[in-house]
Amino acid sequence: MIALPPFSFAFQPIYDMASGQIVSQEALVRGPAGESAYSVLSQLTAPGIYQFDERLRAAAIRLAAEIGGPEALHLNLNLMPRSLEVSPSALASTLETAQNCGLSPESITIEITESEIIHDIEGFVAVANEYRGTGIQYAIDDFGAGYAGLYLLAEFQPDALKLDRQLVAGIERDGPRQAIVRGVLRTCEDLGIDVIAEGVETEAEFSWFRSEGVDLFQGYLLARPGFEQLPGVAIPGTSARPTPVVAQLPMAA
């Protein structure tokens, strides 16, 4: 048995402007006292990393369910590179933990980056589709960061994609990024894929995405990751909007 480093989680909400609801909380690994993800993950080497990966998701589900209760809880969980390839049972064990904690598969979104899917796209699509029938959802993380985004969309249509921070930062002043994002929005609208503006840090970025019809947001502007808690959100320009600031889930003590 390989010794694994101690860890815990922070959670960061994804907020839907259209429904005025927090639609999910992304679990972000942290050290036991809130140290960075890097401080934990840098202690790992393969093959222990994949075993750890499964345990991380299980622990994130348990912690979130304990803090917020399973009702109305939705979680975004990350998958480490090559997890499915090395450990095809990775999703099965995650779903089993979810069930034990009172969460349905529909309440789980698995986040994968485009670079890790493209590494073995056929293998990934086969495993991902095998579990789709359970109701589990998929989001592509850091979309637009690499070269493979469009190729990936042609082969696999996720439930959501999260625009890479590189595309989001300063978008209100950057024409090429605006043009690229408008194209992606068009494609996703046609394919029924949700688009999440991730890493939104300024009101100007937020406003630009709102003006393009984007509803889903995650970022410091709305909520920082909360260590061992499920944070509520502060909605930019709240006074002009009817939507109240709601912490949908109770906070941890």
Add this chain to the structure above:
Amino acid sequence: MSELMHLIYSSAATQQFDRDALVHLLDRARKTNSELNISGMLLYIDGSFLQVLEGAPDQVEALFDRISGDPRHSTVVRIISEPIAKRTFSDWSMGFAEVSADDLNEVDGLNDFFTGQACFSELGPGRTKKLLHAFKSGRWRSRIEGVLPKAPPSSASEHPEPASPGVSASPPPGTPGLDALPVSFAFQPIFDVTSHTISSYEAIVCDEAGGSADAVLSSYTSTEQSGLLQRELHLRAVALAAKLGLQTGLTLKYAARGVEEADQLMSATLEIARSHGFSNNQVTLEIDQRELVGDSSWFASVIQKQRGLGLRFSIDHFGDARSGLSLIDAYQPDSVALNKNLVANIETHGTRQAIVRGVIQTCQDLGIDLIAKYVETEAEVAWFRSEGVDLFQGTVIAPPTFEALLPDVRYSGPVAA
């Protein structure tokens, strides 16, 4: 050749601009800009500005900084800033066009953009013109609520000077050891179905009998060898195209391997083209970067620089796993050629349609041509035409012809749905 760039931005007026205010604004701009040797044009419609600035990079950036801080407009969006080989508005200290929404709706062509002075039609078919088209069709317009000025249709402008062709130099020598390489080329038209003109021919390498060149080329695999090979292939293709009397654009594949020799290789290709009498912007390098190794941002900076010297760039295999959206931002190419996996049977394939529609939108917004390459059926062509794509390359339009330029494409295929 002096270093030149253009910067095109859009913004929203924060106050009402009537005709007098605009003329005053323009007077001041003209004065400043002629001192700085900056040319360009300013377009104003219903509270939105689009401005083109051309000049030396330092001057243009400094001016843009100043302009960005001007309180009379806001939401300043930098659309394009890149090196250029020549000015589009060489004689204009700052041309000006003011149009009303009615004009935009009424005019069919864009000649009336400058109230009948037909200046627009004389602009070269560069990115600037495409961006003005995009602006005309409603892109890049931002407007501050409550700022709704009237915009009487009138303008003041001068005609741009046609650019002079590139200079000739003595032909560079062939590559040692590759002189006897048994290859030749076929040429395949890239056809504009709307204007019924051939915009370019792509040179496709083949063996001396017109068959596949794979066997001949397979021994050149190291990065260094592939660099020398690339140079030799470009030399041969340009020479053959010149001999065949090519008048249109010439598209050459550039299989990017190492980044270090890229600048030198591209400069050599430009020099070869000039020595055969080709003009600026006549040669397009179609970048296949699937085997690129090394610092891709450095490679992008080489492309930007070479654009400024007179090469055009296309991204090949767009939509492949190693050729995607981030390249549009990095390279700001003149065109993109879609990968086969996005084109094949698109008329029956919703996912491909959705992806291509997004790409079309992005390209239109940035003044980038989209080439539907690898089209093999009329149904594919019909679908692309219905989405407003004009440029096609593929067997259904015209096959490659060995050591010959097909004089004409008689494609009358299906019309847009």
